[in-house]
Amino acid sequence: MLEWHDQDDNELLRRAKDGEAEAFGELYERHVNAVYRFLYARLDNRLDAEDLSEEVFLRAWNSLNNYHERGIPFLAFLLIIARNVLIDHYRRNGREPKQVPIDDLQLRDKNPDPGEVTSLNVKHQELRQAIELLRDDYQEVLVLRFINDLSPTETAKVMKRSTGAVRVLQHRAIAALRKTLEEHYDQRIR
């Protein structure tokens, strides 16, 4: 039996381009967390992040033949698609936060720990409230650099800017975040 986890991304991509859905499934498992984090940091509820993560990969599957490595890692390719999916989502639904009851969030979860769930939701809300006050490009650079742990060069590829521009933008975004945290959450920053 073929062990997918032994294959590197390039081999999986080659197989996926030849139509092997299972190879693409392995790529999904490797990269979905990063895509999910990117989306959930910019969305108000988990279910949207889950649905949109799957949509990102479906779009990636449909445009797989347009992906030639050309110095762009596959994750950067996925995050470029995720940006577009997010923009489409905002266009369809606006940016008004949709509060989802905690119970609803756990419908698909078999063993939810209520204490942990509440703590995570509070943290998520804190993060959302702090970064949604920032400009879009500030939000994006912060999420890519410090939530997705992309390098400045990889971030530049996703944002279609130069590495130097990303470095400058990143420092401005951090300063803006710092200001927001001081104004709204001073007791929580340290």
Added chain:
Amino acid sequence: MTREFDEAFHVCLELIREGRETLESVVARYPEYAEELRAQLEAVTWLFAHKTALEPRPGFVAASRRRLVARIKEGPQPAPLTWKDRLLQAFEPQKVAPIAFVAVLMVFLFLGGTIVTLARNSLPGDPLYSVKRNLEQIALATSIDKSRDAKHRLQFVEARLTEIKQLIEKGRSEKLQETVVYTRV
């Protein structure tokens, strides 16, 4: 933001991210930037602390992987790669471009060298003779001093005399008059 500050920030960031040092200890390495570094690193560590809230629910990845694979199998399969797609993937333009540039340059140099060599051996009336004459004119125009200019002129008169001899040997006397005129360099 200076380059030095940016470098200091990234060193501190990596040390904190890898858990090798605390915020206070990394800031102490750069007393000249301490205040600004602390402010930025506090904001970033606040983000790090909130990352845990962004992980998918347990079971989501495995379940959604199965769902995605099923949807892919049900849906239309992507068009098979054409020979053009495969060629593009095998020879990505960005990687091939520098090699192609060097190859084209070498072809030009080879062709140029061949033409110059053939032109040097040409006689009046040959297709490449005008190239030979133009190269001589360029050599004269670019002579850096009078002695070199005189040396060139002498060489070219000798070349004309050799050409006259070769024309006579080959029985191409119709070009002799023209070649004699060319000796007046």
